[in-house]
Amino acid sequence: MTMPIAAISGVTSVAPTQSIAQTAAPDATSGAGFANILSGVENLQQMQATTDDLAVKAVTGDLTDVHDYTIAAAESSSALELTATLRNKAVEAFNEIMRMQA
Numbered sequence: 001m002t003m004p005i006a007a008i009s010g011v012t013s014v015a016p017t018q019s020i021a022q023t024a025a026p027d028a029t030s031g032a033g034f035a036n037i038l039s040g041v042e043n044l045q046q047m048q049a050t051t052d053d054l055a056v057k058a059v060t061g062d063l064t065d066v067h068d069y070t071i072a073a074a075e076s077s078s079a080l081e082l083t084a085t086l087r088n089k090a091v092e093a094f095n096e097i098m099r100m101q102a
Helices: 032-060 066-101
Strands: none
Touching: 032 066
């Protein structure tokens, strides 16, 4: 069970994110659902940037609570793994469709 960052007291520098699983279900007639999923990549980049910023603060001693960095690093790592897995599954599905057409 994951807890939203906003629910953790003292964490102000890490923005809460919307996971890909929480996005709206794709509409079969338009690409809007796919576009919403791709917008998650921007969130991933923001999470990585926040994690990097917190890492620098932790190393320089400017970070008051190391747990902020630990939580941000774990979230960003999980999000990156999920994104890579989804990408791999999409490529596999595309390749399977291409094989069926040949």
